[in-house]
Structure formats: C-alpha cells, structure tokens
Amino acid sequence: MNILALDTAGKTAAVAVMQQDILRYETASNTGLTHSETLLPMVDTALRACGLTAAQIDLYAVTIGPGSFTGLRIGLSAVKGLAFAANTPCAGVSTLAALAWGMAGQGTVVGALDARRGQVYWAGFDLESHDRLTPDAAEPVEAMENFIKACKKPLIFVGDGAALCYNRYGCVPGVLPCPQPLRVLRGAGVALAGKALWESGGCVPPAGLLPDYHRLSQAERDRAAREAAQSKTE
Known part of the structure; x- marks a missing residue:
C-alpha cells in the first residue's frame, strides 16, 4: 500500500x-x-x-x-x-493521535497543542500501543491534572503546547523531558x-x-x- x-x-x-x-x-x-x-x-x-x-x-x-x-x-x-x-x-x-503515533517507547504520551485563550487541545495515548486513553479536548492546562497523576509513567508531552504542560507538570514524578525538535x-x-x-x-x-x-x-x-x-x- x-x-x-x-x-x-x-x-x-x-x-x-x-x-x-x-x-x-x-x-x-x-x-x-x-x-x-x-x-x-x-x-x-x-x-x-x-x-x-x-x-x-x-x-x-x-x-x-x-x-x-x-x-x-x-x-x-x-x-x-x-x-x-x-x-x-x-x-x-x-492531530493529537498523529503526534502520538510519531513517538515510540513505553509509558504515556500526551499530545498538546496551544489553543490560545489559556487552553490547550490535548489527549493521552499509551506510548507503546498508541491506544487512546482520553478523548480530544480543549481545556485549561490545569484540567489534565488528575490524568497526569494517575496515568502510566514515564510520561512525555509533545506538540506545540508541550511547553505549557511542562511548565505546570514538569516536576511531577515520572514526567520526562522531551527536546523541542522531537515534539513536532x-x-x-x-x-x-x-x-x-x-x-x-x-x-x-x-x-x-x-x-x-x-x-x-x-x-x-x-x-x-x-x-x-x-x-x-x-
């Protein structure tokens, strides 16, 4: 194909x-x-x-x-x-699923796009199987807090909204950095x-x-x- x-x-x-x-x-x-x-x-x-x-x-x-x-x-x-x-x-x-499919490993990946007005488009996926864990949503960064705490670790953020997520959750145990060139x-x-x-x-x-x-x-x-x-x- x-x-x-x-x-x-x-x-x-x-x-x-x-x-x-x-x-x-x-x-x-x-x-x-x-x-x-x-x-x-x-x-x-x-x-x-x-x-x-x-x-x-x-x-x-x-x-x-x-x-x-x-x-x-x-x-x-x-x-x-x-x-x-x-x-x-x-x-x-x-778009968020495509961000996740571009990564590989074990744990969780959150695709995040800057939605302006203090919000991000985001969704969580299993990093190994790429199974969807949450629906696509447009919410304040704070709205994903319960998911971030409970999801399988390690966790990475990708997309142009990743910086906003790392600013809030970068110190959470199990959250790993992802270099900006790899977030695209x-x-x-x-x-x-x-x-x-x-x-x-x-x-x-x-x-x-x-x-x-x-x-x-x-x-x-x-x-x-x-x-x-x-x-x-x-």
Missing part, C-alpha cells in the same frame, strides 16, 4: 510517503512561509523522490484537527484535490495513524473528509458574545 500523509494543522507543514510499512520519504517545513506556499511543492517533491504519481497512491492520510482553522482547510483541500480523480480512500486523522508532528505519525484508521474501517471517500475544529472560530465566539450581551439588555 502506498500512503501519502500530510499535516498542516500547526506552524509546521509535514509530508511523508510510506510504502508497505516502510517510510520512503519524509519532510517538514517550519520556515515561516504559509502552508499554501509550501505544501504542494513538498508533495510534488515527495512523489518524485519515490517515483510515484498521485494515481499510484492507495491511501491519503491528513490531519483534520484540532489545529489552525486555516491550516486544516489547506491540508484538506489539497488531499481532496489529489484524491478526487480516482476517488482514493482518505483517512482523516486526529511528523508526517510518519500521520501515515501510521492513517494506516491504523484504514485497518479499522474508518476511512472515507474524498468528499467525506471534514475538519474537526473542536471549538468555534474567533468570529463565531465574538458573535455569540455579542448576542449574549444583547439578550441581557432586552
């Missing part, structure tokens, strides 16, 4: 090609350019390096959220465009999470790919606040 995996959920864009469980190509870009500028050239380079065309891809894997609303739409649009001609199956992968989301993690979704029957046709934002956009939150304020004055 030829899998093309893409991630545009955060600041880093990632692309990987996996063939028959072997990682053939992987690249990431955190240059400050927008994903709309970097993603398709990265995909083209990856396919050329592996001697493949889009028609030879058997499965597309892409992160669907949580993450940057604009970034997620760029990744989903790219995959839909590439997969539509042959109606190639697509795996819509949780890997295309290989997206590919592995996508393959697992394929094996469980969770893939969809291109038209079925939808983002999973986990909360309202800033514009929607502002509108809700205005409507709530207006209702109080009526």
Whole structure:
C-alpha cells in the first residue's frame, strides 16, 4: 500500500510517503512561509523522490484537527484535490493521535497543542500501543491534572503546547523531558495513524473528509458574545 500523509494543522507543514510499512520519504517545513506556499511543492517533491504519481497512491492520510482553522482547510483541500480523480480512500486523522503515533517507547504520551485563550487541545495515548486513553479536548492546562497523576509513567508531552504542560507538570514524578525538535508532528505519525484508521474501517471517500475544529472560530465566539450581551439588555 502506498500512503501519502500530510499535516498542516500547526506552524509546521509535514509530508511523508510510506510504502508497505516502510517510510520512503519524509519532510517538514517550519520556515515561516504559509502552508499554501509550501505544501504542494513538498508533495510534488515527495512523489518524485519515490517515483510515484498521485494515481499510484492507495491511501491519503491528513490531519483534520484540532489545529489552525486555516491550516486544516489547506491540508484538506489539497488531499481532496489529489484524491478526487480516482476517488482514493482518505483517512482523516486526529492531530493529537498523529503526534502520538510519531513517538515510540513505553509509558504515556500526551499530545498538546496551544489553543490560545489559556487552553490547550490535548489527549493521552499509551506510548507503546498508541491506544487512546482520553478523548480530544480543549481545556485549561490545569484540567489534565488528575490524568497526569494517575496515568502510566514515564510520561512525555509533545506538540506545540508541550511547553505549557511542562511548565505546570514538569516536576511531577515520572514526567520526562522531551527536546523541542522531537515534539513536532511528523508526517510518519500521520501515515501510521492513517494506516491504523484504514485497518479499522474508518476511512472515507474524498468528499467525506471534514475538519474537526473542536471549538468555534474567533468570529463565531465574538458573535455569540455579542448576542449574549444583547439578550441581557432586552
């Protein structure tokens, strides 16, 4: 099976090609350019390096959220465009699950993304089996305290929200440091999470790919606040 995996959920864009469980190509870009500028050239380079065309891809894997609303739409649009001609199956992968699949070892891994407004998107996974331990959530860092205390150790945090988690829980016994360059989301993690979704029957046709934002956009939150304020004055 030829899998093309893409991630545009955060600041880093990632692309990987996996063939028959072997990682053939992987690249990431955190240059400050927008994903709309970097993603398709990265995909083209990856396919050329592996001697493949889009028609030879058997499965597309892409992160669907949580993450940057604009970034997620760029990744989903790219995959839909590439997969539509042959109606190639697509795996819509949780960004937090992809973070976990990019790591290996024993214990627990928490994928965490900075959700702003004092919150993180987070979820816990078994580091060895990558079984999910919690649902994806958007909460204050303090909300994961009971999970951190009770989960199997050692524990590491990954993702661009890891620093916020280490600031609060870094001194908890069993919590191990993870160097910043190893916290980033890997295309290989997206590919592995996508393959697992394929094996469980969770893939969809291109038209079925939808983002999973986990909360309202800033514009929607502002509108809700205005409507709530207006209702109080009526």
